Amino acid sequence: MSDITDFISALEAAQSKAKFTPEVQNAASGIDPATLKAAVEAALAMGVEDKLSDDAQIAALKKGLDFAGKLVMMLKTAPGPFEKKDLWVYFKLGNNVIPEKAGMFDMVKKQLVGEWEKVKHYSDQKAQALYIEKVNEFIGKYSLRDE
Numbered sequence: 001m002s003d004i005t006d007f008i009s010a011l012e013a014a015q016s017k018a019k020f021t022p023e024v025q026n027a028a029s030g031i032d033p034a035t036l037k038a039a040v041e042a043a044l045a046m047g048v049e050d051k052l053s054d055d056a057q058i059a060a061l062k063k064g065l066d067f068a069g070k071l072v073m074m075l076k077t078a079p080g081p082f083e084k085k086d087l088w089v090y091f092k093l094g095n096n097v098i099p100e101k102a103g104m105f106d107m108v109k110k111q112l113v114g115e116w117e118k119v120k121h122y123s124d125q126k127a128q129a130l131y132i133e134k135v136n137e138f139i140g141k142y143s144l145r146d147e
Contacts, residue, residue: 043129093127
């Protein structure tokens with residue numbers, strides 16, 4: 001079981017409008033924390049290519065990914081480039097985006113696309129849960145700004 005307590009606490013703070021920017025607060029609206037937590041746990045427990053069958057959990061994961069994408073911008077310190085790599089890969093997969101191939105001299109993008117190639121068979125829901133889990137990890141490591 002994955003513990004995403006810090007992420008859920010941030011979600012609830014954004015929903016109550018106690019913290020964060022209006023953009024983050026808006027991204028938090030309409031997400032049921034209990035459903036999202038159950039969806040993340042279910043997605044992390046399933047195989048990499050498996051899909052969830054519960055429509056409420058599927059919707060919660062997608063909204064959770066969108067919220068996490070906004071929330072990660074609220075970290076007090078930006079993660080390093082190697083840490084950002086996982087975010088980039090899981091966000092692309094979670095949104096069913098196929099990255100463009102890198103140019104010959106773009107070594108950073110080549111690495112990112114190479115990492116994406118390694119996990120491109122993951123389901124979008126697995127990637128969404130992994131992204132949320134990674135953002136939760138960063139919240140614990142770097143903490144969040146209130147505004």
